[in-house]
Amino acid sequence: DAEITQSPRHKITETGRQVTLACHQTWNHNNMFWYRQDLGHGLRLIHYSYGVQDTNKGEVSDGYSVSRSNTEDLPLTLESAASSQTSVYFCASSRSLAGGTYSSYNEQFFGPGTRLTVL
Amino acid sequence: TQLLEQSPQFLSIQEGENLTVYCNSSSVFSSLQWYRQEPGEGPVLLVTVVTGGEVKKLKRLTFQFGDARKDSSLHITAAQPGDTGLYLCAGPYNTNAGKSTFGDGTTLTVKP
Numbered sequence: 309d310a311e312i313t314q315s316p317r318h319k320i321t322e323t324g325r326q327v328t329l330a331c332h333q334t335w336n337h338n339n340m341f342w343y344r345q346d347l348g349h350g351l352r353l354i355h356y357s358y359g360v361q362d363t364n365k366g367e368v369s370d371g372y373s374v375s376r377s378n379t380e381d382l383p384l385t386l387e388s389a390a391s392s393q394t395s396v397y398f399c400a401s402s403r404s405l406a407g408g409t410y411s412s413y414n415e416q417f418f419g420p421g422t423r424l425t426v427l
Numbered sequence: 428t429q430l431l432e433q434s435p436q437f438l439s440i441q442e443g444e445n446l447t448v449y450c451n452s453s454s455v456f457s458s459l460q461w462y463r464q465e466p467g468e469g470p471v472l473l474v475t476v477v478t479g480g481e482v483k484k485l486k487r488l489t490f491q492f493g494d495a496r497k498d499s500s501l502h503i504t505a506a507q508p509g510d511t512g513l514y515l516c517a518g519p520y521n522t523n524a525g526k527s528t529f530g531d532g533t534t535l536t537v538k539p
Contacts, residue, residue: 414458
């Protein structure tokens with residue numbers, strides 16, 4: 309069965325370290341997204357990609373970067389981890405229609421999340 | 428920015444009770460999705476509503492899309508402890524339909 313996985317599931321790191329969170333999907337979806345979820349803020353979009361070599365900034369992109377070298381993976385990198393980046397991170401994917409047209413439904417499939425603690 | 432406001436933010440009820448949660452916006456959406464998120468897991472898609480006035484049923488859950496496609500509701504009949512979770516509504520941005528905006532969610536607790 310197709311799925312979307314994230315690793316690690318839990319991570320503790322120190323302020324200033326570089327951290328990379330992995331996201332891998334086997335849905336063959338063109339669209340992939342990274343969100344963070346904090347109490348009182350719901351899901352906030354960090355970065356997203358509509359295909360290989362395409363990346364875009366979301367509403368809370370400062371301090372984060374992504375790269376898309378293949379369809380299946382969208383790793384999220386925290387360049388220099390800060391305590392404010394302690395959060396739960398979710399990766400998601402959705403399909404796009406032929407020709408690059410977006411499905412107006414934009415139904416997203418989420419990974420299980422990574423809980424990141426920055427000390 | 429298109430915003431989705433969900434209410435109530437928290438809801439705690441006894442098993443067997445009925446409840447309704449709401450998702451409202453001042454903007455028109457081409458569709459709205461409802462997700463349920465259980466503790467320690469990612470959100471899972473429940474349903475998509477597309478047509479104004481549309482009603483969809485998923486067992487004891489009834490979803491309605493407003494006639495003007497600006498709001499939606501989720502009604503649960505005879506709630507069970509297994510319904511406990513965070514309910515999120517989401518919809519595509521009009522100007523960038525490849526991504527969605529999410530409401531902050533309703534946290535539902537159903538006590539046995």
